[in-house]
């Protein structure tokens with residue numbers, strides 16, 4: 272076989288009659304996926320497609336994050352820390368891609384965005400149910416967020432179910448307790464629908480893991496993985512904030528918030544407070 276004329280020959284075995292068979296497009300529902308970009312600007316603005324695709328790809332990764340995080344939680348509940356950490360390793364890679372992706376949207380100038388922003392009405396990323404579900408799964412529970420989805424029963428059901436579930440940290444601490452670490456009962460019995468609040472009485476258990484890390488190697492590794500995950504989540508939030516600042520400055524958001532100031536306050540939230548507190552004490 273040659274590539275004469277700079278054209279590759281198709282091999283005889285390659286299937287070209289695909290009638291009645293599963294194909295690439297049918298398996299991946301590409302007819303649906305690739306007709307789901309519906310710009311609303313009139314006349315259509317060149318950059319609106321990028322804006323839509325950036326959001327849609329993020330939503331696809333959020334779906335995968337939820338899938339991995341739910342599985343990690345279940346694996347912890349069945350005492351399988353090693354498998355759970357595999358899930359977390361994947362979560363971390365996806366977060367890297369999501370954060371890197373901001374560089375593409377940063378090519379959208381304020382002038383370009385202003386030309387179609389008006390067409391977006393009151394729609395806003397604030398209304399992303401999957402983003403909120405990931406925040407809930409990681410510990411930023413906030414009952415008030417449910418009200419945004421009152422008009423959409425399926426989204427409301429998804430987020431309400433997540434609201435009732437223990438967070439990844441809850442499951443990790445329950446597992447650590449079964450492994451014999453002194454996890455306070457007030458954490459094990461906490462109302463998981465409430466935001467996770469820092470509990471000073473938990474710090475001794477975390478300190479034990481860090482000080483005697485040779486003995487608790489897998490738990491030590493897990494704690495560092497959780498810190499990576501929180502770090503990564505904050506990196507995403509930070510890139511969002513910076514992209515917003517360079518695109519709309521200090522304008523109020525389409526969702527009705529103050530904009531940059533509102534996003535800034537999310538950077539003060541934490542998922543795993545004691546994992547940070549312990550660092551102040553280490554070695555000193």
Ligand code: HEM
Pocket residue numbers: 325326329330376379384394395396397398399402511514515518519523524525526527528529530531533534537
């Ligand atoms: C030029 C691009 C963007 C601008 C100017 C922008 C602006 C904003 C603003 C102002 C808010 C605050 C809520 C509001 O009042 O609307 C917000 C929230 C949010 N946006 Fe964006 N955004 C952009 C791109 C994105 C992208 C690509 C995503 C990915 C899905 C996203 C996801 C979110 C989420 C999840 C929130 C809620 C954050 C929170 O509650 O802390 N945004 N955005």
Ligand SMILES: N[C@@H](CC(=O)c1ccccc1NC=O)C(=O)O
Pocket residue numbers: 326388391394395396397519523524525526
């Ligand atoms: N909140 C943005 C609009 C925006 O970015 C947006 C609009 C519709 C769907 C998703 C969006 N992304 C993030 O908020 C703004 O105030 O310009």
